[in-house]
Amino acid sequence: MSDSSDVKEVPKELLSASSETVYDAIVVGCGVVGPCIATGLARKGKKVLIVERDWSMPDRIVGELMQPGGLRALRSLGMIQAINNIDAIPVTGYSVFYNGTKVSIPYPFKADAAPVEKIKDLVFDGNDKVVNDGTIKIKEFEEDERERGVGFVHGRFLQNLRDIVANEPNVTRLQGNVIEIMKSKENEVVGARVEIPGRGKEEFKAHLTFVCDGIFSRFRKELSADHVPTVGSSFVGMSLFNADVPSKNHGHVILGTSHMPVLVYQISPEETRILCAYNSPKLPKDIKSWLSNNVKPHLPKSLLPSFEKAVEDGKYRCMPNSYLPAKQNTVTGLCVIGDALNMRHPLTGGGMAVGLNDAALMIKTVGDLDFADRETVLDELLEFNYERKQYDSVINVLSIALYSLFAAEDRFLKVLQRGCFKYFERGGECIRLPVSFLAGVLPKPFLLTKVFFSVALYSIYVNFQERGFVGFPLALLEALAIWYTAARVFTPYLFKELIG
Numbered sequence: 029m030s031d032s033s034d035v036k037e038v039p040k041e042l043l044s045a046s047s048e049t050v051y052d053a054i055v056v057g058c059g060v061v062g063p064c065i066a067t068g069l070a071r072k073g074k075k076v077l078i079v080e081r082d083w084s085m086p087d088r089i090v091g092e093l094m095q096p097g098g099l100r101a102l103r104s105l106g107m108i109q110a111i112n113n114i115d116a117i118p119v120t121g122y123s124v125f126y127n128g129t130k131v132s133i134p135y136p137f138k139a140d141a142a143p144v145e146k147i148k149d150l151v152f153d154g155n156d157k158v159v160n161d162g163t164i165k166i167k168e169f170e171e172d173e174r175e176r177g178v179g180f181v182h183g184r185f186l187q188n189l190r191d192i193v194a195n196e197p198n199v200t201r202l203q204g205n206v207i208e209i210m211k212s213k214e215n216e217v218v219g220a221r222v223e224i225p226g227r228g229k230e231e232f233k234a235h236l237t238f239v240c241d242g243i244f245s246r247f248r249k250e251l252s253a254d255h256v257p258t259v260g261s262s263f264v265g266m267s268l269f270n271a272d273v274p275s276k277n278h279g280h281v282i283l284g285t286s287h288m289p290v291l292v293y294q295i296s297p298e299e300t301r302i303l304c305a306y307n308s309p310k311l312p313k314d315i316k317s318w319l320s321n322n323v324k325p326h327l328p329k330s331l332l333p334s335f336e337k338a339v340e341d342g343k344y345r346c347m348p349n350s351y352l353p354a355k356q357n358t359v360t361g362l363c364v365i366g367d368a369l370n371m372r373h374p375l376t377g378g379g380m381a382v383g384l385n386d387a388a389l390m391i392k393t394v395g396d397l398d399f400a401d402r403e404t405v406l407d408e409l410l411e412f413n414y415e416r417k418q419y420d421s422v423i424n425v426l427s428i429a430l431y432s433l434f435a436a437e438d439r440f441l442k443v444l445q446r447g448c449f450k451y452f453e454r455g456g457e458c459i460r461l462p463v464s465f466l467a468g469v470l471p472k473p474f475l476l477t478k479v480f481f482s483v484a485l486y487s488i489y490v491n492f493q494e495r496g497f498v499g500f501p502l503a504l505l506e507a508l509a510i511w512y513t514a515a516r517v518f519t520p521y522l523f524k525e526l527i528g
């Protein structure tokens with residue numbers, strides 16, 4: 029039993045779920061994906077129990093820049109207003125800095141993407157459109173001819189999602205720590221065991237249990253014991269207050285030959301997030317010195333006062349950057365989704381776009397089924413796993429490939445890094461296609477492959493130019509190595525995403 033001080037702090041309605049009811053669905057976790065699954069199912073008439081271990085506002089440095097693809101999914105789900113009234117900052121594109129030179133990359137035109145689908149029963153009364161607030165304007169968001177993303181304080185966005193789910197009459201919310209996914213003798217999932225403050229451990233039953241327990245998922249292994257992420261790098265994050273960002277309403281990617289990538293984006297009128305990549309899961313011993321000596325010299329001048337202040341205050345936080353290709357949902361009664369299922373490098377800010385598109389696809393795939401018919405549901409979950417690849421593989425592979433290039437330590441990766449920046453500098457299609465992939469509005473993995481290898485070819489061309497006539501034989505040999513390096517950082521991941 030938990031101690032009674034816990035009980036006092038938790039509102040009563042979060043502790044009163046009945047364990048007598050057989051729910052259509054139990055949703056484990058109310059982060060980004062959980063509330064969207066629960067809301068979508070509830071609007072389809074399902075009886076849903078959503079269990080979250082802590083309903084108070086989280087304070088995390090993840091999920092703060094949502095790509096246009098994520099916003100489109102929120103519209104499909106009828107939940108776009110979760111970005112309202114949280115001082116969110118509209119994002120209209122990216123600014124990429126390479127050794128101090130800048131390229132501006134606006135988001136693509138809406139007309140070039142497929143129309144946003146309104147999911148039946150989920151979209152009503154204009155809930156697929158933003159409303160006006162202090163920072164979000166209907167006119168700009170709805171009438172801009174280009175796609176938009178948004179930066180926000182993660183916890184405030186989550187609280188809005190949680191308010192939406194709380195308003196669904198078919199949803200019961202429960203505060204508790206899920207400690208076990210329960211199985212029948214036939215090894216089929218039948219519900220979850222939850223440790224509830226003041227009530228102890230109780231069993232809740234459902235036809236279908238959704239595991240949405242995030243990056244550090246305890247239950248993803250229910251799919252398979254080898255469903256374990258790899259961690260290759262980390263982000264050190266800080267809040268910059270009243271920072272003078274070089275390009276307003278843009279995400280900033282700061283690259284260079286002698287440092288790791290740095291991301292900068294505004295998350296509220298006062299607060300700007302800076303995430304500094306460190307190319308190892310094991311962080312430097314003295315983070316303060318590392319920030320001052322290895323990051324600060326490469327930042328745009330306008331950021332320095334707020335950066336120096338943040339370093340002085342010493343309030344940095346670190347997160348591992350994990351990679352996890354998805355696995356088929358093959359267990360009857362179980363569906364693993366969100367970061368529990370699939371993770372990519374956070375460099376391109378694609379995690380929420382993947383999770384929300386998966387949530388929308390999930391509702392479309394199983395929302396109208398009778399969950400008591402577990403075999404049909406399982407068949408449709410297999411279909412879901414197949415269908416999602418088109419969209420998710422693009423964001424996932426792009427994130428890994430770009431991180432390899434942008435964090436280049438190897439000589440040929442550095443050539444690709446330079447080539448990639450010069451490719452962007454050409455403008456036109458050379459930025460329209462890459463930014464469409466990044467934005468999550470062009471789900472075409474084979475077109476991504478073509479563009480990636482065009483960048484590799486262009487890098488080889490740039491290398492020939494730089495080597496000149498005398499260096500031609502060397503550049504010829506290097507061309508092979510550059511091509512091989514490009515294939516090495518791209519192809520295995522594409523294969524894992526599409527075939528796995």
Ligand SMILES: Cc1cc2nc3c(=O)[nH]c(=O)nc-3n(C[C@H](O)[C@H](O)[C@H](O)COP(=O)(O)OP(=O)(O)OC[C@H]3O[C@@H](n4cnc5c(N)ncnc54)[C@H](O)[C@@H]3O)c2cc1C
Nearest residue numbers: 057059060061081090091092093206242366367377379380
């Ligand atoms: C450093 C970093 C930066 C990132 N930045 C971005 C970004 O800018 N843009 C972007 O789109 N994505 C970003 N991401 C990825 C994004 O945060 C995730 O893709 C997204 O949060 C996944 O949503 P989720 O619902 O699967 O998991 P989460 O949002 O992590 O939610 C999981 C929920 O489950 C609850 N939970 C866990 N275990 C239990 C349990 N046993 N019982 C009950 N409840 C439980 C947790 O409390 C939590 O509320 C970033 C990731 C990292 C690591």
